[in-house]
Amino acid sequence: MKAGNDAARAEILRAIRRALGRDGPLDPGIARALAARAAQPHPRPHYSAGLAQRFAQKLRAADGSVDFADNLAGIAARVDAYLARHKLGNTVALAPDRRLDRIPWPAHWQAERRNARPGDGVGITPAFAAVAETGSVALSASAQTPAALNLLPATHIVIVEEQQIVPYMEDVWQLLRAANHNPRALFFITGPSRTADIEQTLQLGAHGPTRFFVVVRR
Amino acid sequence: MTAESKPGVGLFVTCLADLFRPTVAFAAARLLRAAGCTVTVPPAQSCCGQPAYNSGDARGARRIAKRVVEVFSPYDFTVAPSGSCAAIIREHYPALLGDDPGLREKSQRLARRTYELTTFLADVRNFTAVDAAFNCTATYHDSCAGLRECGIHRQPRRLLQQVRGLTLREMADSDVCCGFGGTFCVKYPDISARMAGDKAHAIAQSGADAVLGGDLGCLLNIAGRIKRGGGGARVFHVAEVLAGMKGAAIGEGEGEGGGAK
Amino acid sequence: MRAAAQNNFPRRVQVALGNETLQRALGRARAGFQDKRRRAVGQVAEFERMRRAAKEIKNHTLTHLDFYLEKFADAVRANGGQVHWARTAGEARDIVVGICGAGGKKIAKGKTMVAEEIELNPALEKAGHEVTETDLGEYIVQLAGEAPSHIIAPAVHKTRGEVLELFARHHGAKKRGGDTAAIVAEARQVLREKFTGADIGITGANFLIAETGASVLVTNEGNGDLCSCLPPVHIVTAAIEKVLPTLEDLALFLRLLGRSATGQEISNYTTLYAGAKREGDADGPREFHLVLLDNGRSAMLGGEFRDMLRCIRCGACLNHCPVYGSIGGHAYDAVYSGPMGAVLTPLSAGLRVARDLPNACTLNGRCREVCPVDIPLPDLLRKHRMREFEQKLGGARGRLALVLWAFFALRPRLYQAAAGALLYLLKKTAGRRGALRKFPLAGGWTQSRDLPVPEGKTFLRRWARGER
Numbered sequence: 007m008k009a010g011n012d013a014a015r016a017e018i019l020r021a022i023r024r025a026l027g028r029d030g031p032l033d034p035g036i037a038r039a040l041a042a043r044a045a046q047p048h049p050r051p052h053y054s055a056g057l058a059q060r061f062a063q064k065l066r067a068a069d070g071s072v073d074f075a076d077n078l079a080g081i082a083a084r085v086d087a088y089l090a091r092h093k094l095g096n097t098v099a100l101a102p103d104r105r106l107d108r109i110p111w112p113a114h115w116q117a118e119r120r121n122a123r124p125g126d127g128v129g130i131t132p133a134f135a136a137v138a139e140t141g142s143v144a145l146s147a148s149a150q151t152p153a154a155l156n157l158l159p160a161t162h163i164v165i166v167e168e169q170q171i172v173p174y175m176e177d178v179w180q181l182l183r184a185a186n187h188n189p190r191a192l193f194f195i196t197g198p199s200r201t202a203d204i205e206q207t208l209q210l211g212a213h214g215p216t217r218f219f220v221v222v223r224r
Numbered sequence: 225m226t227a228e229s230k231p232g233v234g235l236f237v238t239c240l241a242d243l244f245r246p247t248v249a250f251a252a253a254r255l256l257r258a259a260g261c262t263v264t265v266p267p268a269q270s271c272c273g274q275p276a277y278n279s280g281d282a283r284g285a286r287r288i289a290k291r292v293v294e295v296f297s298p299y300d301f302t303v304a305p306s307g308s309c310a311a312i313i314r315e316h317y318p319a320l321l322g323d324d325p326g327l328r329e330k331s332q333r334l335a336r337r338t339y340e341l342t343t344f345l346a347d348v349r350n351f352t353a354v355d356a357a358f359n360c361t362a363t364y365h366d367s368c369a370g371l372r373e374c375g376i377h378r379q380p381r382r383l384l385q386q387v388r389g390l391t392l393r394e395m396a397d398s399d400v401c402c403g404f405g406g407t408f409c410v411k412y413p414d415i416s417a418r419m420a421g422d423k424a425h426a427i428a429q430s431g432a433d434a435v436l437g438g439d440l441g442c443l444l445n446i447a448g449r450i451k452r453g454g455g456g457a458r459v460f461h462v463a464e465v466l467a468g469m470k471g472a473a474i475g476e477g478e479g480e481g482g483g484a485k
Numbered sequence: 486m487r488a489a490a491q492n493n494f495p496r497r498v499q500v501a502l503g504n505e506t507l508q509r510a511l512g513r514a515r516a517g518f519q520d521k522r523r524r525a526v527g528q529v530a531e532f533e534r535m536r537r538a539a540k541e542i543k544n545h546t547l548t549h550l551d552f553y554l555e556k557f558a559d560a561v562r563a564n565g566g567q568v569h570w571a572r573t574a575g576e577a578r579d580i581v582v583g584i585c586g587a588g589g590k591k592i593a594k595g596k597t598m599v600a601e602e603i604e605l606n607p608a609l610e611k612a613g614h615e616v617t618e619t620d621l622g623e624y625i626v627q628l629a630g631e632a633p634s635h636i637i638a639p640a641v642h643k644t645r646g647e648v649l650e651l652f653a654r655h656h657g658a659k660k661r662g663g664d665t666a667a668i669v670a671e672a673r674q675v676l677r678e679k680f681t682g683a684d685i686g687i688t689g690a691n692f693l694i695a696e697t698g699a700s701v702l703v704t705n706e707g708n709g710d711l712c713s714c715l716p717p718v719h720i721v722t723a724a725i726e727k728v729l730p731t732l733e734d735l736a737l738f739l740r741l742l743g744r745s746a747t748g749q750e751i752s753n754y755t756t757l758y759a760g761a762k763r764e765g766d767a768d769g770p771r772e773f774h775l776v777l778l779d780n781g782r783s784a785m786l787g788g789e790f791r792d793m794l795r796c797i798r799c800g801a802c803l804n805h806c807p808v809y810g811s812i813g814g815h816a817y818d819a820v821y822s823g824p825m826g827a828v829l830t831p832l833s834a835g836l837r838v839a840r841d842l843p844n845a846c847t848l849n850g851r852c853r854e855v856c857p858v859d860i861p862l863p864d865l866l867r868k869h870r871m872r873e874f875e876q877k878l879g880g881a882r883g884r885l886a887l888v889l890w891a892f893f894a895l896r897p898r899l900y901q902a903a904a905g906a907l908l909y910l911l912k913k914t915a916g917r918r919g920a921l922r923k924f925p926l927a928g929g930w931t932q933s934r935d936l937p938v939p940e941g942k943t944f945l946r947r948w949a950r951g952e953r
């Protein structure tokens with residue numbers, strides 16, 4: 007298996023080099039230059055709105071809901087109100103993350119710090135960052151932030167600090183590089199799951215969450 | 225060229241105008257003269273080589289292209305009442321003849337000086353002296369090669385605005401292919417018919433009583449489809465309308481005449 | 486084998502054109518996709534600049550493809566993943582079947598065109614595994630026993646009624662509402678169990694990032710992420726041209742992909758996967774495998790079809806192609822349909838079997854206009870035609886006509902004489918009529934449209950006589 011794989015690798019690379027008119031790997035000088043190829047700023051959509059405002063507007067356009075809170079208690083109140091408004095009960099799976107632990111969640115909830123289970127109604131996770139350009143939240147997978155919590159619950163709620171909202175996806179790359187961090191999975195989620203596979207008719211809640219709600223703490 | 229001297233235009237008639245509708249070429253010549261040009265029609269011309277080129281006969285296309293380059297090189301400009309023929313000369317001859325050292329520069333020079341009629345009139349000559357009348361609501365079909373390879377869109381419309389009595393009304397999908405495609409229309413008649421049908425439908429929906437365009441291939445196709453039961457719009461080449469030379473519409477017999485007068 | 490059936494293109498076209506349900510579905514899809522893209526692109530002043538940059542990045546990456554692939558593969562290994570190189574479709578199939586091991590596994594699959602290309606499902610089923618497609622469109626075509634008819638909307642040819650029937654047949658005869666919401670809810674329920682019970686998840690990748698070793702997965706349903714995160718084994722199948730150098734490059738391509746494919750600024754779920762579950766992680770697959778497929782691509786790199794390797798499989802060329810819009814994807818009888826398929830299929834199946842595809846096109850250029858990486862699709866189709874002509878693969882009659890045409894075109898006098906004769910004949914047949922319903926040898930034309938009658942003499946003759 008291993009030997010076969012090495013042979014295949016060598017042959018594919020050789021075929022590529024032949025096609026490119028080279029008979030070996032790149033000249034080391036060029037390879038070094040390519041490796042250092044700066045993270046180039048490419049042309050991208052310009053916008054002038056404020057970050058929080060743009061974020062909320064774009065996420066709402068993608069059928070997500072957004073609310074703002076002034077403090078930790080406010081976050082709990084906003085989420086509680088959302089659950090009540092949509093009659094989602096009060097059983098909640100919380101990511102086992104200390105950013106969520108600091109929030110004074112309502113006493114009448116049955117909140118469990120754990121990963122998602124099939125059949126979960128509500129999952130709450132903290133964001134890694136948020137992108138104003140597209141209204142996306144960036145969520146990384148880790149010990150404290152299980153990936154399945156982003157996917158299995160029928161309602162996915164994300165808590166974002168306003169300073170976490172950056173203008174563009176490229177700014178998330180800078181955050182990762184600054185922290186020398188390459189998470190196993192990095193999600194950009196923009197609204198609830200959807201499909202238009204039946205006659206081009208948009209339907210929310212295909213496989214992932216049917217509702218997507220973000221609370222931003224100012 | 226001094227300010228007074230008139231630019232000399234070699235009229236590239238196009239084989240479809242030559243065979244099917246000489247009026248289009250007469251109209252083109254009249255418009256070019258009105259725009260202050262001397263018009264010559266080199267008699268040694270025939271086809272731009274498009275059928276060969278688009279059917280994969282590169283050798284045949286190259287031979288024809290060579291001939292066209294020789295025949296049209298003497299003129300200040302080459303003008304064709306067809307976006308697709310102009311596109312072949314402008315966009316494809318240089319590549320087709322690029323390997324021929326004797327013709328590379330000549331073909332590039334010809335490419336730079338070749339225009340489709342309405343772009344030449346509107347963009348090069350700033351022609352604003354259209355003297356024609358046509359009481360109708362017209363819709364314009366954007367032929368593909370003209371639109372995408374020569375950038376023809378606003379020029380014919382700007383010229384048509386000067387025609388007395390003519391109102392332009394855009395159809396839906398005016399930029400979608402009518403299904404002509406040269407040899408495509410006979411090689412794949414079923415698909416071609418569907419596309420022509422969609423076009424005829426869009427024309428009928430627009431409520432226009434005349435369809436205008438800049439490429440005879442498309443217009444013959446559209447007219448043929450409309451005649452077979454695709455509405456009542458009459459079909460003309462834009463040059464005929466601009467030159468005030470429209471007689472019977474394309475596909476219309478003597479004394480047939482439709483709604484628009 | 487699908488390729489063998491390629492010869493029946495004209496028949497498949499007729500069937501497609503005569504299928505009213507299909508025609509309704511296509512009409513709706515066409516309008517929807519085009520409107521959405523137009524709106525999304527219209528909102529970004531920078532779109533053309535973005536498009537040019539994307540083309541440059543792809544060209545840059547392709548000219549250093551070996552370098553970026555090695556860099557990517559090293560990064561995947563550093564992330565705890567395994568990289569498998571596959572020269573051919575068969576090799577890729579064997580690798581995946583090998584990873585899956587003893588039969589009887591439950592496999593949840595996200596949409597992957599590469600898996601379609603290597604015909605993975607039959608091989609997995611033969612090895613005794615149960616494979617479930619989880620993208621709703623793919624699931625529908627799997628139930629129907631069909632192939633996808635569109636690279637991003639696999640079931641675009643199916644109407645709601647047809648889906649309802651399929652569900653009734655496969656999910657049992659319970660009472661079901663007929664609306665889209667009910668269909669989606671039913672699929673959600675059925676497929677949930679497939680995700681949670683799967684032993685192995687297989688997905689594709691939209692992009693591979695050399696800088697970090699990430700495989701990027703873009704979906705709207707979130708099904709690909711469920712396949713990637715829940716099962717203990719995650720296999721990604723991707724082709725070698727998917728690699729991009731940096732994350733910055735990725736950001737640009739995501740902006741183009743969403744807008745070009747579905748008119749979205751970004752797809753709902755865009756996820757970067759970098760290897761297997763790590764020490765302490767709450768979840769994630771125990772094993773992460775990446776299968777890198779060549780299957781003819783390195784050969785394309787050195788030839789006249791290199792531009793095609795820029796393709797990001799957005800589907801815009803299909804959505805804007807009037808031929809695809811008339812006949813749908815199945816008429817192409819190949820994994821890839823529409824303009825990009827008409828370029829790719831002759832390269833994989835051979836020009837002889839797929840010779841109709843490059844010809845069934847008016848070269849109208851709309852595909853290139855909307856292609857986010859500016860692939861000159863009409864030029865590439867024309868190149869196929871040239872190879873075909875050289876190899877004498879087309880019909881003898883068409884070839885003769887071309888040769889005759891070129892012969893006359895180069896001899897203006899003869900041409901005028903022949904034209905005169907032809908015009909005389911046409912005119913005589915027509916009498917006072919302006920158009921003919923029939924004319925010998927013009928059957929292709931007159932079967933569905935009239936033939937406008939020429940005015941009479943040729944222009945050149947009249948001009949030579951002094952007429953102005």
Ligand code: SF4
Binds near residue numbers: 802858
């Ligand atoms: S050829 Fe261009 S438009 Fe077509 S799928 Fe590929 S990237 Fe998209």
